[in-house]
Structures are given as C-alpha cells and as structure tokens.
Amino acid sequence: MKHLKCNIAALACAFVALLSQSCKEKAATGAAGNYKTITASPSACVLEKEYTAILRGVQSVEVRPQVSGTITKICVSEGAHVKRGQTMFIIDQEPYRASLRAAEADVSSARAAVASAQLELEDKRQLRRSGVVADYDVSQAQCTLDEQLAALRNAEAKLAAARTDLSYTEVKSPADGVIGMINYRLGALVSSSIDEPLTTVADVSSVHAYFSVTESEAQRLVADHGSLDKAIATLPCVKLRLGSGEELSAEGTVDAVSGNVDEATGSVAMRATFANPSRILFSGGSATIVIPYKYTNRIIIPQEATYEIQDKKFVYRVVDGKTKSKEITVEPLSDGKRYVVTDGLKKGDVIVAEGAGLLSDGMEIKVKK
Known part of the structure; x- marks a missing residue:
C-alpha cells in the first residue's frame, strides 16, 4: 500500500513537471510569436531635432x-x-529754454569782456613803446585778456550744454x-x-531665435567640421514652429554660436535668424527651432527595435527563424523615433522591429502579417 502511494506521488510530480514545462514552452512561443520584422537596407532619411527658443528683434532698445x-x-x-x-x-522745455537764454547772455558778456581786455592790452603796448608804462603793466594786461578768454570758453561750453539739454527734451527714437x-x-x-524706460523700440523686420544645445552636441559640431565657423557655414536651414503649432513658411539660418558653456546648465547658446516682413513674430515670444539633419545611404531602424544594457544598444536579428542579439552603434542624434545605424548591421539583415525588450536569444519568431 505504501509502495502504491509512492508511485502515485511520483506520477503526480512528473505530471506537474511536464505541465509546467509545457506552459513555459507555450509562454515562450507566445512571447516570441507574431512579431513584426524588417530587413536592413540603406536608405535616406531626415531626422529633426527640436529646441526651445526665445525670440528677440534684431534690435530692441529701451527709450529713456x-x-x-x-x-x-x-x-x-x-x-x-x-x-x-x-x-x-x-519733456517740459521752458526751464531748459531759460537756461539756454542765460547761457547765451553769459557768452555775450564774456565776449564783451574779452574785447575790453584786448583794447586794454593794445593800449598798454602803445604806452610801453612810449616809455610811459613798464613791462609789468603789459604783462598784467595780457593776463587779464587770457582770463577773459578762458571765461569766454567756459561760457561757450555752458551754452553748448544748455542747447544739448534743450534738444534732449525731445525724446527721439x-x-x-x-x-x-x-x-x-x-x-x-x-x-x-x-x-x-519710457518705452522700447524693437526692430522686428528680422527676428533672432536664441536656443541652446548640449555641450556634447557643440563638441561634435566642432569635431565634424574642424571649427565653429565651418560648422555654422555647413548647418542646414532651420524651421521655426510657433506656439500655435504652425510652422513659419520662411526658413532661417544659424548664424552665431557662443564660445562659452553655461556652467549652470552645461549648454551652449546658439542663434538663428528669420525674416519677419509680416510681423508674425514678436520680440520676447517663444517658439521651437527645428533643425533637419539629412542622411543618405544609411540603415535606419525604429527605436522600439532596440534595447539597452549598460548604455550599449542591441537588436535581435532573426537567424534561421530564431532571435540572436547583436550590438549596434548609432548616430548620437535622434528624433525620438528612429536611429541611424553606423555599425553592427549590414544590408539584408532581418531584425525584430518591435518589442525587443521582451525577447531573449533563441526564441522562435513568427512574422506578423
């Protein structure tokens, strides 16, 4: 009886083990089944990177x-x-007109004093030639003239200042x-x-859009082109998306890159300029800069076809109907949807196009119709 119970228990355990293994196999098959695949093939694409921007008129001046x-x-x-x-x-001009009149009167008085001193000097010189006065008297008359000339120059300077102050009462653009x-x-x-300020005057016939890129992006630009100047010259035309979601019809150009890294944010400031003849853009507004990057003859894959382990990216190739992981390298730039593969895949490789994080090596793949 005891032997019979042992046999029954052993059979039960074996059944449970077989049932568990069957469930695992079914689960594995279900997890790997019906996945979409793609075949790697070089093609062209445009990846767009977006940056938040602040708009400023090409000139914005405070009027004070x-x-x-x-x-x-x-x-x-x-x-x-x-x-x-x-x-x-x-601005009230009367006080400044009065100051101007007083300054003009001071100049007239100073000119009269100069004329009187000049006559006195000439008289002393005549008397010196006749032996009536000494050289000292002539020198004293010369000093008096010099003093009056200095007083005239001072009065003229005050007159010029009074005229300037009066002109400043008309505040001009x-x-x-x-x-x-x-x-x-x-x-x-x-x-x-x-x-x-009284107000501001903004020239918005063209608008500067200021945005920032990461330090690594700026360094990559320099590394790819050799210098910031060359990088600016080769950057593509950029688009501007308004807060409403509408894109500005005219494209702009990136024409300035800061040579400094913001210590607080670790970013590098850049500037793009857009024509604004219809005054659609306002100084002080916000928008989104869209920079398109064009790639040709590259393998492009969706991001959901990849998974990461310790900052390394992998895909699952389909080899003889089963998954096989493969490490890949991609361009640092991404639009959040696709990667441009630089190494790890070749033309004709078939990879799982979705749900890579749910797979493991050796799983059977059924292609989704």
Whole structure:
C-alpha cells in the first residue's frame, strides 16, 4: 500500500513537471510569436531635432530720457512704427529754454569782456613803446585778456550744454522699429534714473531665435567640421514652429554660436535668424527651432527595435527563424523615433522591429502579417 502511494506521488510530480514545462514552452512561443520584422537596407532619411527658443528683434532698445522734467506731450502710440530720429516724447522745455537764454547772455558778456581786455592790452603796448608804462603793466594786461578768454570758453561750453539739454527734451527714437508699451503718461515726472524706460523700440523686420544645445552636441559640431565657423557655414536651414503649432513658411539660418558653456546648465547658446516682413513674430515670444539633419545611404531602424544594457544598444536579428542579439552603434542624434545605424548591421539583415525588450536569444519568431 505504501509502495502504491509512492508511485502515485511520483506520477503526480512528473505530471506537474511536464505541465509546467509545457506552459513555459507555450509562454515562450507566445512571447516570441507574431512579431513584426524588417530587413536592413540603406536608405535616406531626415531626422529633426527640436529646441526651445526665445525670440528677440534684431534690435530692441529701451527709450529713456536724458534730462529731468514732466512729460508735456506724447507724440506716438503703442504698437506704431517709428523711424530713427522721430520725436516720441516732449519733456517740459521752458526751464531748459531759460537756461539756454542765460547761457547765451553769459557768452555775450564774456565776449564783451574779452574785447575790453584786448583794447586794454593794445593800449598798454602803445604806452610801453612810449616809455610811459613798464613791462609789468603789459604783462598784467595780457593776463587779464587770457582770463577773459578762458571765461569766454567756459561760457561757450555752458551754452553748448544748455542747447544739448534743450534738444534732449525731445525724446527721439534711437532706431527704426515698433513701439512697445508706454510706461508713463502726460504730466509724469521722469529723469535719466527712472526704473522703467519710457518705452522700447524693437526692430522686428528680422527676428533672432536664441536656443541652446548640449555641450556634447557643440563638441561634435566642432569635431565634424574642424571649427565653429565651418560648422555654422555647413548647418542646414532651420524651421521655426510657433506656439500655435504652425510652422513659419520662411526658413532661417544659424548664424552665431557662443564660445562659452553655461556652467549652470552645461549648454551652449546658439542663434538663428528669420525674416519677419509680416510681423508674425514678436520680440520676447517663444517658439521651437527645428533643425533637419539629412542622411543618405544609411540603415535606419525604429527605436522600439532596440534595447539597452549598460548604455550599449542591441537588436535581435532573426537567424534561421530564431532571435540572436547583436550590438549596434548609432548616430548620437535622434528624433525620438528612429536611429541611424553606423555599425553592427549590414544590408539584408532581418531584425525584430518591435518589442525587443521582451525577447531573449533563441526564441522562435513568427512574422506578423
């Protein structure tokens, strides 16, 4: 009886083991079955890399007064176009006109004093030739003339300053462009030390888009082209995507790269310029720079066909119907969807195109229809 129980227990264990093995085989077959595959073949593609950008007009200038006073007239409106030298604000001119008149009077007085000193000097010289006065008297008259000439030059300098100050009461546009918000109204007391500018003038006929790339990307540009200047010259035209998702019709060019790495972010600043004749772009706005990189005669694979182990990338080739892992190297640039393979695959290799992380070596593959 005891022997019979042992046999029954042994049979039960064997059945469980066989059932478990059968389940594992079915699970393995199910995990590896019906996977999409692709055949490696050189082709051309364009990978796009996106970067967040801040927009600035090619020129954006703060307009500040150079003299103190109250605003008596505002000659422009917000958002209007202005030309360089166009009057925008007028600051109370009466105090500066009075100063100018006083300076003109001082100059006239100084000129009269110079004329009087010159007459005195000539008189002393005549008397010296007649022996009436000594050389000392002539020298004293010459010193008096020199003093009056210095006083005249000082008065003329003050007159020039008074004229300049009066001209500064007309605050003019420093550049062609579009006026921003006006921060002060009629009657406001302003000076050169005000916290906020009167307004800003931005030239947005063209717009600079500032963005940053990683230090490694900048180093790769230099390594590939030999210098930053050569890298800039060979970079492709770039696109600009607005916050609405719409792409600007005109392409731009990358025309400047910073020579410094931002210590806080480890990034390198770059600048692209876009024409903006219709004023679609606003200074201070945000957008996305899209840089296309073109590749020809390269093997392109989807990223989901790969898996990583210790920063190394692998794919599963299909050899005689079974999976076989293969390490590959790819271009550092990626658009988040595809990789450009530089080594590890050759034309005609068949690889599993999806779910590589769920596979292992030696699993049977059934091609998904």
